[in-house]
Amino acid sequence: MGDEIRRNMALFPIGIVMKLTDLTARQIRYYEQHELIMPARTSGNQRLFSFNDVERLLEIKALIEKGVNIAGIKQVLNPVSKESEEATVLSADSESKRKELSDIQLHRMLKQQLMTGKRPGQVSLIQGELSRFFTK
DNA sequence: ATTCTCACA
DNA sequence: TGTGAGGA
Helix, strand or coil: CCCHHHHCCCCECHHHHHHHHCCCHHHHHHHHHCCCCCCEECCCCCEEECHHHHHHHHHHHHHHHCCCCHHHHHHHCCHHHCCHHHHHHHCCCHHHHHHHHHHHHHHHHHHHHHHHCCCHHHHHHHHCCCHHHHHC
């Protein structure tokens, strides 16, 4: 896994990212404020995005179109803690561990469903069951 | 020509 | 989220 450096290499300015993602500069900056992305900066304070940032923005865009809000996206997309999920499980006691585990499984299922765009007839699950995560 | 931050007749 | 101001 070595070309991860290439994918995380800051390359393009916001103008190009706008065309690549069909998002407005406003939206891109807004998502950054909410820590959904954290692009690099040039010495002149200009944002520089990597391939990963762009892909991430595309995922965010997809989720927003699915009707998911920032809080929800934070749950589904969490690069800020790839191992925090497991850490949560490891640091939990037997009883809460069972709960945390089911949460993580549900978490992954929801992500898969939202990203894969499955089950057209159960959009209610996205607003109902998912709200459980948004609120808490 | 581009992007940045801030603020809202 | 849009949009315009004012600066880099």
